Amino acid sequence: MNKLQAGATNGPPSLPRRIGLKYCGGCAPRYDRVAQVKAIERELHDLVTLLSPGAERLEAVLIVAGCPTCCVEPRDFQPLPVLRIRSEADARRFIDDIRSDPSRDLAGSTL
Numbered sequence: 001m002n003k004l005q006a007g008a009t010n011g012p013p014s015l016p017r018r019i020g021l022k023y024c025g026g027c028a029p030r031y032d033r034v035a036q037v038k039a040i041e042r043e044l045h046d047l048v049t050l051l052s053p054g055a056e057r058l059e060a061v062l063i064v065a066g067c068p069t070c071c072v073e074p075r076d077f078q079p080l081p082v083l084r085i086r087s088e089a090d091a092r093r094f095i096d097d098i099r100s101d102p103s104r105d106l107a108g109s110t111l
Helices: 033-043 088-100
Strands: 015-022 048-050 060-064 082-085
Touching: 015 033, 033 048, 033 060, 033 088, 082 088
Parallel strands: 015 048, 015 060, 060 082
Antiparallel strands: none
16 A cells, blocks of 8 residues: 555545645646636635645545646556646536535546
């Protein structure tokens, strides 16, 4: 078991949900990634805590990429589910999805 999954539990997630945050390198951003993460934190403060992707007891990792290429390698975070935000629209969808169903299975996310 690696440090990413250490302490992970089965069953419904507890709130706030622990999600690792990984930014891309920012070589060609098409939107303000930091502003979108701040919006996520502000709008989901009671439902999600964004942490270092190396933190323990994470449910998933959220990659915030500045462009559609999304160059961050998702295999680095296995076996956790990896969610990807590549645009402001993706960030809004993530917020709306969590708000509509706070205990949703992140492994089944379409992000």
